[in-house]
Amino acid sequence: MTAAPPVEVRGLTKTYGDITAVDNVDLTVEAGDVFGYLGPNGAGKTTSMRMMLGLIRPTGGEVRLFGRDPQDSISALEGVAGFVEAPRFYPYLDALTNLQLLASLDGGEAKKRISEVLEVVELTDRAGDKVGGYSHGMRQRLGIAASLLRDPKLLMLDEPATGLDPAGMRDMRLLVRRLADEGMTVLLSSHLLAEVEEVCDRVAIIRKGQIAYQGRLDDLRREAGLSYTLRTTDDQVAASVVKGFDAVEADPQDDGSLRFHPRDEQAVAELSSRLTSAGALIIEMAPRSATLEELFFKLTEGAA
Amino acid sequence: MRRPSTFAVYRWEIRKLRAQKRTYLGIGAAVFVPLAFTIAVALRPGEPRDVPFGRYIHETGLSIPLVMLLFGSIWFFPLITALVAGDIVANEDQNGTLKTILTRSVDRTQVFAAKVMAAVSYAVFAVVLSSGVALVAGLLVSGFNPITTLSGQRVAPGEGLGLVGASIGVYLIPIVAIASIALLFSTVFKNSAAAVVGTLMLSLLLQLVIIIPGLGGLKPYLLSTQFNSWQGLLRSPIDWDPVIRAAWVCSAYSIPALLIALVVFLRRDVTGG
Numbered sequence: 001m002t003a004a005p006p007v008e009v010r011g012l013t014k015t016y017g018d019i020t021a022v023d024n025v026d027l028t029v030e031a032g033d034v035f036g037y038l039g040p041n042g043a044g045k046t047t048s049m050r051m052m053l054g055l056i057r058p059t060g061g062e063v064r065l066f067g068r069d070p071q072d073s074i075s076a077l078e079g080v081a082g083f084v085e086a087p088r089f090y091p092y093l094d095a096l097t098n099l100q101l102l103a104s105l106d107g108g109e110a111k112k113r114i115s116e117v118l119e120v121v122e123l124t125d126r127a128g129d130k131v132g133g134y135s136h137g138m139r140q141r142l143g144i145a146a147s148l149l150r151d152p153k154l155l156m157l158d159e160p161a162t163g164l165d166p167a168g169m170r171d172m173r174l175l176v177r178r179l180a181d182e183g184m185t186v187l188l189s190s191h192l193l194a195e196v197e198e199v200c201d202r203v204a205i206i207r208k209g210q211i212a213y214q215g216r217l218d219d220l221r222r223e224a225g226l227s228y229t230l231r232t233t234d235d236q237v238a239a240s241v242v243k244g245f246d247a248v249e250a251d252p253q254d255d256g257s258l259r260f261h262p263r264d265e266q267a268v269a270e271l272s273s274r275l276t277s278a279g280a281l282i283i284e285m286a287p288r289s290a291t292l293e294e295l296f297f298k299l300t301e302g303a304a
Numbered sequence: 305m306r307r308p309s310t311f312a313v314y315r316w317e318i319r320k321l322r323a324q325k326r327t328y329l330g331i332g333a334a335v336f337v338p339l340a341f342t343i344a345v346a347l348r349p350g351e352p353r354d355v356p357f358g359r360y361i362h363e364t365g366l367s368i369p370l371v372m373l374l375f376g377s378i379w380f381f382p383l384i385t386a387l388v389a390g391d392i393v394a395n396e397d398q399n400g401t402l403k404t405i406l407t408r409s410v411d412r413t414q415v416f417a418a419k420v421m422a423a424v425s426y427a428v429f430a431v432v433l434s435s436g437v438a439l440v441a442g443l444l445v446s447g448f449n450p451i452t453t454l455s456g457q458r459v460a461p462g463e464g465l466g467l468v469g470a471s472i473g474v475y476l477i478p479i480v481a482i483a484s485i486a487l488l489f490s491t492v493f494k495n496s497a498a499a500v501v502g503t504l505m506l507s508l509l510l511q512l513v514i515i516i517p518g519l520g521g522l523k524p525y526l527l528s529t530q531f532n533s534w535q536g537l538l539r540s541p542i543d544w545d546p547v548i549r550a551a552w553v554c555s556a557y558s559i560p561a562l563l564i565a566l567v568v569f570l571r572r573d574v575t576g577g
Contacts (some may be wrong), residue, residue: 053407055574074307074411082407088400092323101316105408107306146404 004067005030006080006154006185007052011061014047021047023209024061029154029187029202034180036200036217037189040300044209045189049084049158052187053077065154082156082187086163087143091132095123095142098131102146110149117145121175137168144175155179156187161195173199193296205299212299220295228268228287230258232280241278245271257284310414310421317392317422326391327426330384334430337380338372338438346445356454356535361442364449366464368442369435370538373475376434377531382482382507383500384430389423389486390499393569397494397576406574416569420487420562427483428476435472455540471534474547477554478530482507484558488565494576530554 007029014022022044029035039045050056052063054070054077062069068076089098096114103110118124121141131139140160147155160176161169169192176199180186190196196203197217204214213220232238235256242250242260247267250260262268268285275282321327345351345361345368352358355374360367393416396402405415451464459467485506489499511528513519523529533550536543 050403050574053403055403055406057571057573074409077407077409084403086400088404090320090323090401091399092325093320097319097323101319102404102408104312104316105308105405105410107308107409108312109306150408 003031004064006033006066007035007156007187008064008067009048009052009061010064012048012051012058012063013060014044014051014056015059020209022051022058025206025209025211027204027211027214029185031153031185032183033202034176034186034200035188036196036203037187037206038193038196038203038296039189039191039206041191043191043206043300045191045206046084046158048206049082049156049187049189052156053080053082053084055084079150079153080156081147081150081152081154082158083143083147084156084158086136087139087146089131089139089142089146092130094128094130095134095145096127098142099127099146099149103149106150110151113149113151117148120148121145136163137165140164140168140172144172148179152184154185154187158189159191160188161190161192169195205296207300213295226287227259227261228285229253230260230282231256231284232275232282234280237278238275238280241274241280242271245274247271259288307409307411308414310417313410313414313418314421317418318425321388321422321426326387330387330426330430331433333380334384334434335437337376338368338434339441341372341375342368342438342441342445345442356538357451360452362446364451364461364464365439365442365444365446366448366451366461366468368446369438369468370471372435372438373471373534374532376431377475377478377528378511379504379508381427381431381434381479383504384434385423385427385479385482386486386500386503386507388426389483390490390503391496392419392423393487393490393565394494394496394499398496400576402576403574412570413566416566420484423483423487424480427479431476431479432472435468439468453538453540454535457540467537470537474534474537474550475531477533477550478527481527481530481554481558481561484561484565488561488568491565491568491572524549525553525556527554527557 005028007027009025009027012022012025013020025048037045037048047056051058052065052070057071065076065080070076093101099114100111103114115124118127121144123138123141123145126138131142134142144160157176161172164172173195176186176188188196188200200217202216203220205212230238235258238258239250239252242248242258247263248260248271250258253259262271272282272285351361352371355371357367357370361371396405406412448461450458450460452458482503486499486503489502490496493499493502507528510526513526514523530550530553533546536546
């Protein structure tokens with residue numbers, strides 16, 4: 001019998017009056033995934049994650065965490081931890097007391113992990129300070145510490161790097177990557193493309209509450225197709241050669257160069273030969289992968 | 305993960321209360337007001353003759369906490385009660401910490417039960433503390449002397465002390481009902497100030513209802529009336545009717561309020577924070 005996946009979402013829908021915040025979302029996060037849940041602000045990521053954590057009741061569909069429905073019982077969150085939007089704590093208590101409180105709400109056994117998790121997020125020296133005086137970045141790290149207290153198999157982080165400075169964002173990415181390398185399944189939502197591109201191996205892109213793409217990041221790049229940048233000694237001639245060659249599609253660029261999409265590698269070789277014959281000597285013909293940013297905009301701003 | 309006991313969750317609710325300034329605002333008032341009243345009694349020769357036991361404040365310190373119970377029922381004790389009970393759920397909503405605790409291994413019913421217990425504990429503590437301060441200060445100023453009951457019978461100081469203690473106990477029945485209503489408002493409004501003010505307004509409105517022509521018959525069933533039920537203990541023989549009525553009338557207020565609050569709390573979408 002195969003184990004249930006950490007996250008399985010089917011037909012998940014949430015409506016507020018006439019507004020559909022999440023529309024029939026299907027999502028599967030497999031064990032060991034570092035899964036990016038990507039979308040622009042207001043696309044429905046946070047609402048989806050709140051439903052996954054049992055904080056919001058879905059209007060339709062269902063969520064299963066390791067096969068259990070968080071709406072049925074809190075025990076569905078066994079082995080699951082994380083936060084939605086900014087992690088929140090009691091500002092009038094210090095970080096250590098906040099963690100002790102949360103450990104108690106986890107049954108008390110987690111108390112012995114407090115020192116360890118504070119060390120992981122490098123807050124040991126500030127553990128005695130009231131959280132009200134913490135910076136945004138420190139609260140984000142404390143949020144991770146509070147999640148790790150539960151010794152989770154699935155970590156769900158909603159926009160963990162939002163509001164952090166570049167160094168904080170880098171540290172957060174490294175931390176997530178390290179946790180993933182230790183075997184934790186991570187579901188990470190973000191509107192920051194770089195964050196997802198560097199950390200995640202699988203993604204779902206959500207747009208206006210609907211999933212626009214779900215799969216491996218590499219497949220997504222491949223699906224968008226390989227393109228080449230072309231610069232020659234005579235761009236006008238080159239443009240006419242490309243135009244007259246059916247095996248490639250070209251997009252002129254502002255700097256006078258061309259970007260073209262070949263049907264296959266043979267077409268690249270043939271184009272090279274035709275350019276040389278026409279007297280447009282090649283200065284640069286370099287393959288370039290489509291960036292996630294291009295794909296992201298294509299998927300989220302494409303056909304409405 | 306092991307699910308914590310509701311008592312463990314309750315202990316943390318108390319710990320949170322102990323760390324918040326507003327808790328001490330109510331406790332401070334609960335201590336200061338009876339002290340100020342007793343100092344005024346010591347310094348001024350007159351007495352509030354129009355309230356039960358008012359005429360005896362210079363004769364026996366046992367009368368001071370009873371007079372305080374009467375004065376406190378209009379807004380003082382309801383306000384102290386609502387200050388915490390009206391805040392205890394709404395505060396978590398406003399701080400965004402509700403999502404933090406509801407994604408641990410504790411279910412919503414446990415969280416709600418712990419909050420009810422903590423709010424009631426605080427209200428009971430405040431009333432008992434305030435009455436205790438009034439009693440001690442009263443004994444110092446007016447002495448530990450016999451008290452005259454509402455039936456005109458003089459009761460020995462020891463027995464009188466027992467009656468004062470029992471009166472405070474009966475007084476807690478409507479206090480629990482006020483706490484329940486404040487908890488309901490706290491859960492529904494998700495706003496501390498609205499819950500506190502709403503509870504106080506309701507408490508005052510219920511006292512005004514009886515002056516509306518034709519509504520006088522409602523008086524025995526109003527929450528405000530139950531704040532006087534303890535006076536049945538200070539009659540000879542003891543009149544249990546108002547005490548029994550207070551028990552079921554207050555239950556009729558608090559049980560539906562708590563049930564509605566629980567259902568709202570269980571079914572609500574936690575979107576704050």
